[in-house]
Amino acid sequence: MKKIALSLLTFAFLCLLSCSTSHKLATLKPEPDDASPIIYQNVPSFISLPINVKLKDIENKTNSYLNGLIYEDNDIEDDDIEMKIWKLAPITIKNSKETNAEKITTILPLKATIKYRIGTKTMGLNLYNTKEFHLNGIVTLNSKVNLNNWRLKTETELIGLDWNESPTMTVFGKNMPVTYLINPSIKLFKAKIQKKIDEAIEKATNFKPNVFAVLEKICTPFQMNEAYESWLRIVPQEIYTTSSHLKNDSFLLQMGIKCNMETIIGQVPETKFDANKIALKIVNKIPSHVNANIVAVSSYQDASRIMKKNFAGQEFTSGSKKVTVQDVNIWHKSGKMVIGLDLTGSLNGTIYLAGFPKYNAEKKEIYFDELDYVLDTKNKLLRTANWLAQGLILKKIQQNCRYSIKPNLEEGKKTTLNYLNNYSPMTGVFVNGKMDDIQFQKIELSQNAIIAFIKVNGEINITVDGLE
Incomplete structure (x- = not known):
């Protein structure tokens, strides 16, 4: 009788011991679908890009193109004229101040030597009379201005000439004053001066390198949030521009960018800026209010790492049983989204759950609809760890898989506003604007990433102040 009692006691002790030790769970992993490129339909965004170019900048650039001898024609045979023109002092460019006129006035101090041939060649004889004039004065020119193919195009007209010295003509090796003769002869070099000014201004005002340097800078992905490792990437498609407008001492070019905006979670993404794929289109008006449609792309690897933080330090208990999540993997x-949880404690192994990610707009949170153990995991839990298979712990796990993104959206808005308050990514470039609340649109799953679509209304202005 004592032996039977001892045996029963030993059996009970072994049962208790076996229940208090960990069980090893071997489950079949639901293999992920084959990886493929992320394909999604992005809705374009529009950003205002006003460019302010001071006339002083155009003046400086024009002076850099015109120095010393600015025109030379040594062939008298083609049109009976030889001409050399020198710039004597820096050119001045200012607003012409004509009412309702988009014109600039250019003041050019110059001197010129002109050889003018009158006569003919007949019967082998040169019956020419060549006159040489010397001019020293200040030329005033007015130019109509418009924008064409990234450059300012001018139509220049010489409207005045004030002499510093009386014009002279070489007679028998001496310079003789001939003011009464030279004034009617201004037409000889008028067209040359006008053309030279037009060419210099066009060369000085090629805005394409400046605009594209700005675009390349702002299209370089920059980190929005260090904790969530989020990066904003802008991919321009087209540039819109209206006609140039002259106001006070500046030219205003109202431009806008049609682009895709993406938020990438994880490592810094590569830039997608390609100047060769950006088209310039002329439009009548650029809207000031913009819609930013942002695509937030999170790889499953990065999402797994972020969700792991939600489980840090969490224990899931049922009576005396408890498990801790050591690692999280999502694919x-x-x-569906499969969530693999590596457990230690009363049960060692990996359990697999599957569900559909959803977004609750009212609570601003992500949750998983129909989240449940995958079939193989559920069957094995029912046989070896029924306490874990029960709905109570599953609900607790679901709560950790449900997380509010309201702080993320608020932090994202706060961070974005920092870049809309006179942010200067490079010299002479300033980003300003305002934004409304961030609106979460929808979630889509690709085979290697979670894709969230977000809409932001507001104003974004990237001002280019100056022309270097």
Whole structure:
């Protein structure tokens, strides 16, 4: 009788011992779908890009193109004229101040030597009379201005000439004053001066390198949030521009960018800026209010790492049983998201859950609809760890898989506003604007990433102040 009692006691002790030790769970992993490129439909965004170019900048650039001898024609045979023109002092460019006129006035101090041939060649004889004039004065020119193919195009007209010295003509090796003769002869070099000014201003005002340097800078992905490792990437498609407008001492070019905006979670993404793929289009008006449609792309690897933080220090208990999540892995399988949880404690092993990610707009949170153990995991839990298979712990796990993104959206708005308050990514470039609340649109799953679509209304202005 004592032996039977001892045996029963030993059996009970072994049962208790076996229940208090960990069980090893071997489950079949639902293999992820084959990886493929992320394909999604992005809705374009529009950003205002006003460019302010001071006339002083155009003046400086024009002076850099015109120095010393600015025109030379040594062939008298083609049109009976030889001409050399020198710039004597820096050119001045200012607003012409004509009412309702988009014109600039250019003041050019110059001197010129002109050889003018009158006569003919007949019967082998040169019956020419060549006159040489010397001019020293200040030329005033007015130019109509418009924008064409990234450059300012001018139509210049010489409207005045004030002499510093009386014009002279070489007679028998001496310079003789001939003011009464030279004034009617201004037409000889008028067209040359006008053309030279037009060419210099066009060369000085090629805005394309400046605009594209700005675009390349702002299209370089920059970190929005260090904790969530989020990066904003802008991919321009087209540039819109209206006609140039002259106001006070500046030219205003109202431009806008049609682009895709993406938020990438994880490592810094590569830039997608390609100047060769950006088209310039002329439009009548650029809207000031913009819609930014942002695509937030998070790889499953990065999402796994972020969700792991939600489980840090969390224990899931049922009576005396308890488990801790050591690692989290997420991937895509047949339209669902699979969540693999590595457990230690009363049960060692990996359990697999699957569900559909959803967004609750009212609570601003992500949750998983129909989240449940995958079939193989559920069957094995029912046989070896029924306490874990029960709905109570599953609900607790679901709560950790449900997380509010309201702080993320608020932090994202706060961070974005920092870049809309006179942010200067490079010299002479300033970003300003305002934004409304961030609106979460929808979630889509690809085979290697979670894709969230976000809409932001507001104003974004990237001002280029100056022309270097």
